Amino acid sequence: MSEVGLVRVDSRLLHGQVVTRWIGQVNAKEVIIFDDELSKDEFMIEVFQMAAPNGVNLIVKSVDEVEGFLHDRPLKNSIILFKNIPMLLKGMKANTMIKKVQIGGIGGGPNRVVVFKNITLTKEEYEDLKGLTAKGVSIYLQTVPEEKEITLADIQNKFR
Secondary structure, eight states: OOOEEEEEEETTOSOHHIIIIIHHHTTOSEEEEEOTTGGGOHHHHHHHHHHSOTTOEEEEEOGGGHHHHHTTOOEEEEEEEESSHHHHHHHHTTOOOOOEEEEEEBOOOTTOEEEETTEEEOHHHHHHHHHHHHTTOEEEEOSSTTSOOEEHHHHGGGGO
16 A cells, blocks of 8 residues: 555544644545445535535545455545544454554543643543554554644553
8 A cells, every 4th residue: 555645543534633733744536434334424425525615535444344445546645534443453463564653532431531731531442552553553643733743651650
């Protein structure tokens, strides 16, 4: 797989920060959302298409389609979005060769710990992300481009 503009985990998927900040930051011409639930919801796909800026193509696929869809596709001007860590992990099992993943926004809930601004993780998700780093994937937390990237090592004390 070629260089990717941005791979981001964000529970809100395509929203204001992605539209106004990240699309311009990577000069994205397309946003690819991999989400099993959304891929079956034509109404919500239309809503997300309306949220995409003019000139930016929105593509929604199930996570099972990651490998086949991304294979040999130019991705330098693409943003790939996953809704949550389980969807990311499922996509990563598809031999995508994704080497860098931004954790951008995951809301609260039971057993979730605030690790940085509006990013929460469970201990299991944290361990899963550490497992990806052990396989050579760079994982970092960042909500907007102006912020410094935060590593998993920077948040390890949240799970001791």
